[in-house]
Amino acid sequence: MSLISSFPIMSSSCNPAQNTIDWTALRSDFPLLSQQAHNKQLAYLDNAATTQKPNAVIEAIAHYYRVDNANVHRGVYELSERATQSYEATRNKVQNFLNAWSREEIIFVRGATEAINLVAQSYARPALKPGDEILISAMEHHSNIVPWQMVCKKTGAQLAIIPINDSAEIMLERYQQLLNEKTRLVAVTHVSNALGSINPVQQMITMAHEKEIPVLLDGAQAAAHLSVDVQALDCDFYTFSSHKAYGPTGVGVLYGKKRHLDAMEPYQGGGDMISSVRFEHTEYNSLPYKFEAGTPNIAGVVGFGAALDYLSAVGFDNIVQREQQLLDYATLKLQAISGLHIIGRAKNKASIISFVLDCAHSHDISTILDHQGVAIRAGHHCAMPVMERFNVPATARASMAFYNNEADIDQLVRGLAQVFKLFS
């Protein structure tokens, strides 16, 4: 239980329920954040790309390798049992985290990308016929576009695109029209990585289900920033990545309703996913192992478990409140700058701000900010259709996590002043 005792927010004098979290103390749980960049205090504002890891996660991974390392689901010796227990314990944590009905509905994969590809290949591909449609939105990350294009190419099915308005919101009346008898699946992002929009997924799922169309939600940008209840949402699939939720890279989750997963063929073949193999015939293992061929990222999954513990100790009520505070503060500061335009003005927004400057390209902005110790993302954010929709070649994007603070945003604003000085 060393993990729990080294769990700073548990030991600090905070009471999550009453939002008396000491955010400054909590920031010090993330060792990377205390470093300098170009002789300035680092202001890490690229959390939509990946989040930093708390000590609890780093220690859980180190502890696993120091003490518990063995292969899972195989050895009958104590060490292997312990490794298996730690690995499987994370599955229960994910089940709780998403409020899934059963732990069998939680499949460990490499990340959101692999989860979507799994659904595309094992669920969609065998079912699709020429003329069928998969409905995605105009604000998808490439990883929720390309896997569908690949199955469309193989099956003769087509992609249909739900348009978004100038505020970067899904156009629900158009969505309603696009849901038709040819639609086989709706695949939309819960939160847009390039625009910050939180989509009305509950409503969208209800609308799709009225026509018996299943829905996949890409939760890569949502899972660490708002609380997700897959049973309340009633989504058919939900995907996200550990590394965007304070856990290690190389681990992700596919949640799928049991009846879908049961009916699906395995994605990959190998060890662990079988119950018996003969040259004539192989019996597949039961859920969730049917989809977890080969030795998994055990240490990663264990570290991910620690991240989920951390998140639930901070509590989503607190996280949402703090991140909205930061979003409001940053929006206020940035929109006061003349010559700066925020791209993505959805009413319901996560703590992501994309912007462009009249005087400088996002690439130049990011280089200059980097020298002020500010890490933001510049480019198309793996969402080139979004850039096209808003008629910009690229944007600069600041994305905040609960460990950021007003000082980080002030540093960003000061950095932008340097950009203006140089370019106008």
Next chain:
Amino acid sequence: MNEELRALYQEVIIDHGRHPRNFKKLEEPSCCQEGYNPLCGDRLTLYLKVDHNKIIDASFEGVGCAISMASTSLMIERIKNIPIIEAQQLFEAFHLLVTEPSPTVKTLEYLGKLTVLGGVRDFPTRIKCATLGWHALKAGLDNAASEQRVSTE
């Protein structure tokens, strides 16, 4: 502002970045070559007019950061009215300028005004921006050369 940044964003670069020269479409070019950096979305089209193995006119259009715009603008000023073979040598020299830790005096003298882009060396993520137009040039000249061969044989 620190030294490295100043070295990167020299006056000339800011100026050419903001007001790129020869920024237009060329009528009846011998070739027009796309340059595209998928990482940042910078995209340009380079137009070349070639006659008797000489570049007699050049221009470009596109969107991009200050570095890629300035670098292409400065490149075009330099390659007008020179033989193809010399433009190819310039490509090699420019590549050395932005990638070698300490380019030789000879290289620097040869490149002249183009050396303002040397500061990119200290910004590995920006080297692609500085070379975007140059890669389009190289591809364009290779195409023009092979087309000329086809048309004169």
